Amino acid sequence: MQSNTRPDQQHFVAPLDETPLVAIDSVKAEGKPSNLWTDAWNDVRKRPMFWISSVLILLVVVVALFPGWFTQTPPNNDCLLANSNGGPTDGHPLGFTKQGCDIYSRIIHGTSTSLAVGIIVTSLVAILGVVFGAFAGFYGGWLDAVLSRLGDIFFSIPYILAAVVIMSVLSGYRNVWVISLAIGLFAWPATARVLRAEILRVKNADFVMASTALGVSRFRILLRHVLPNSIAPVIVITTISLASAIVAEATLSFLGVGLPTNIMSWGNDISQAQTSLRTAPQTLILPSIALSVTVLSFIMLGEVVRDALDPKARAQR
Amino acid sequence: MAGYILRRLLQAIPVLLGTTFLIYFMVFAMPGDPIVALFGDKTPPPSVIESLRERYHLDQPFIVQYFIFLGNIFRGDLGVSFSGQPVSEILMATFPVTLRLAAMAVFFEMVAGITIGLVSGLRKGGIFDASALVVSLILISLPIFVLAFVMQWFFGIYLGWFRTTVGPGAPTQDLILPAIVLATISFAQIVRLTRASVIETGGQDFVRTAASKGLSRNRIVPVHILRNSLIPVVTYLAVDFGTLMVGATVTEGIFNVPGVGRTLYQAIIRGEGPTVVSFVTIMVLIYLVVNLLVDLLYAVLDPRIRYAK
């Protein structure tokens, strides 16, 4: 690079090209215009944790979609009490449940239900939570009052009561969607409140004021600047709540307002295994491991994404 | 500020009306006749069913039942349970116990979660960070009854450090074990939230400024990083406190805590409208106050947040 100072110019500070600042402030004019999302993508794809978690999630999704590729044993038929809580045998690598069903097959066939419930509930909670939290926190005033108090009402309804009512009223339609609705409809206020708090903090930041001064519309500021900078806690909460959703489905099954018993799910198996806790803990531990691995891969992915969306954390590396 | 607080308190009125209405409607919409269930596997004569329904106003349309209930509340009468115990008495007996239990659980969550989250965040990617992730993950994927059962067996029966269940009068030392079990549910959330927040705050300009000013690490961490990371954590803790006030059904059952979770669950299952609504009403009040306090706390943690506009 050519020095852009005239020969006779006096310098009281170091020339710009001699300071580290030049590296930070320089603009790569020849590159594509960068934005938060492409930066994030360029960052995550270099990280092994991203690939490990993605492969795991992909595997879980494939199992969910094509259980037949992984096991030929029917999960719900040929359950013989003679095999109750039995250990592994030929063709039954993980042994049997209390009812004498094949554990491996039940885990494989339960994947789609549990994963679907987890993802639908988490999405529902994330969407409702982000919409309510973002508007309440960013616009404040009466909108905050209305949205926040609405959240308070939903939050204070005991979810057992709500689930019993929803599932009983819709007893003819007990499927994955309805049960996810019953769980998610009363779980979003926590997410909304955390996001609202974060937005209250971020909206006073200098870059928001700068955007306002530049005449950017309020909604655009929320979308482009405030939200990306306050989303981190939401990612943390939602990835973990994936696990809670899968477990909540188990609780509802246990209460008799879950999915019909011919639909397999990890949660269902976990709650049924509890009476064997003292005598055959593997019937409980094995589906729990499936749940843990799935949740772990989502948490890892969430972690990578959260990190990538935080430009300052990225710059530190 | 005073105006803001007043406005928030006034907002409690519509919230209370909305919640009680919704809850009452849900109890009403629950399928099954609670009177029939009172008789067990015996079918009661129709005349008796009728007069019992009359006594509990169950023969009235929903909206009438709701207004009868509301009217009684204004006279300070919360009604009686099917067992003939005044609901107000049940409230007085159970809420203090659950309040203590929830407060202890939140305290444990706070101390352990924030400490571990802070260290994880400051030493991101290290051994400690990874172990904290694994431990919190194991805790979250364990169903609560398993955890409660194992803790009860290990500390209560095997080691004998604690009473296995909560004794008469629910003394505080008996509540320690169930409080720890409850704390583990949200422990993972608090650790991860704190960690994420600490990492984010650690990269902020004011932290770099503080470091370049030559401030010691002992000052930067608590004053600059931690304080500015607490907002989402405190919010979540408040939410969790609310959840624990109702949601401790399983844990209260396993440790035989004479608290809200157990009683409320029974009332829901039995379709006792007045009991359920009264409980939830108190819940909402507690939750509104806690949320107000948290909102005020934001301004302390981050002076840029102001309410009185």
Add this chain to the structure above:
Amino acid sequence: MKIKRIGVAAIALAAAGALALSGCTSGGADPSAPAGDATAVITTNGSEPQNPLIPTNTNEVGGGKILDAIFAGLVYYDAKGAAHNDVAESIETDDAQNYTITLKADQTFSDGSPVTANSFVDAWNYGADTANEQLSQYFFESIEGFSYDESVPELPGLEVVDDTTFTVALKQPESDFPLRLGYSAFYPLPEGALDDPAAFGENPVGNGPYMLDGEGAWKHNEKIDLVINPDYDGPRKAVNGGLSIIFYASQDAAYADLQGGNLDVLDAIPDSALETFEDEFADRSVTQAAAIFQSFTIPARLPHFSGEEGNLRRQAISLAINREEITDVIFAGTRTPAHDFTSPVIDGYSEEIPGSEVLEYNPDEAKKLWAEADAIAPWDGTFKIAYNADGGHQAWVDAVSNGLKNTLGIDASGDPYPTFAEARTKITDRTIQTAFRSGWQADYPALFNFLGPLYGTGAGSNDGDYSNPEVDTLLKEGLAETDIAAANEKFQAAQEILFQDLPVVPLWYSTVNGAWSELVNDVEFGWNSVPLYYQITKSE
């Protein structure tokens, strides 16, 4: 029928349970050799009573256990279910329809007031009067003048002769009437108790071996403390210093307290410990038959389940259930496969009733009968068994369904209802369109109690609307028979018909499972699954 339902999310609960045992000591501890400390208080498990403690308004085990301790009825039951006089001096009848009851002299309630004929008659009149909406009202339905439809403040069938004598006239001869009199609904009440039933129900005053430890002894949702009633001088005199009944919402919590040394006697073992408790509490546990019969009902109005086809299908289903294996695996041997429609603890029980082979597992015969039914009209759909999810029934319903699937090759599954109220309402208003769980815990130890209320035409708990005139006649004849053996013959004949019709599919009898600490001795369980607390000794 006492209801025992505990429901706490994620905690499975066994159905009620317990009962008279075989073997063991014969009724009553030996008072001459009290091994324990006569002042030691026994702690035991219970559950919060669901109603005020008024005998005629208590129909569940939580309150029943307390009432049995603080009240003494005309008769009491020993461990084997035999009735002996308690307050009664004599109960006499010539025709099984008109009874003369004489009380022992100088009996008092714990507040000093006398126990007189009026104490019984007034209490019974109160319980029988429709206007008072008492939950145990039906116990009085056979007394002359009783009506469900109009208020009868004083039954013409009850007459006070003098302070210690009264007479009872029934609507028809019922020879097992004296046997019923030990049930809590028939307990006496002190004068004035019914002026303010709510207050009395909070601090009841009785005439039994124990009494409340002062005002407010009932600490709601926590416990109730009972002390010895010094005025009681009957056959159930307590040899310990009192009873502290701790209320548990889950059996797991109670079991943990027994393990942790906070509880002396436990009368219900949680499902999770059924396989292990006998090893853990060797010599200090019991598993004995109970007066509880479990089944599922197939209403006759269901398609495919009436007429010839229905009979074949009912038989096939019964033959396709491997009761032996299910009780062994699912219940760890804590249920006993059924051989009839009653219970082994009841006098007159028999495993040899003709037709009872239908309760043996016989997959080939089951397939054959099912195929024969299919020849009449082909089967379609799923065979479902409804149950309330708050009662711990899922495991056995799933096991039975799996058995039907495997043996008959049909689709079968459980159909859970979230609450007892919902399941019960659908059963009561006859809108349920599936088979459903059913069961019966005896109110009093007699064969008729397992049959009349359940299979008589139009009877109160005949939820499947079964009706067979032959059965009705046999039941009525048996009831009128004053000789117990002759009566039981009639009841067995009725059961023979039931085995052909199978209005319900008998499954198994419950057992009582209990365990106790090292501190207590002489623990014995009564026929109704409740420990005989008065004879337990405790050393400290």
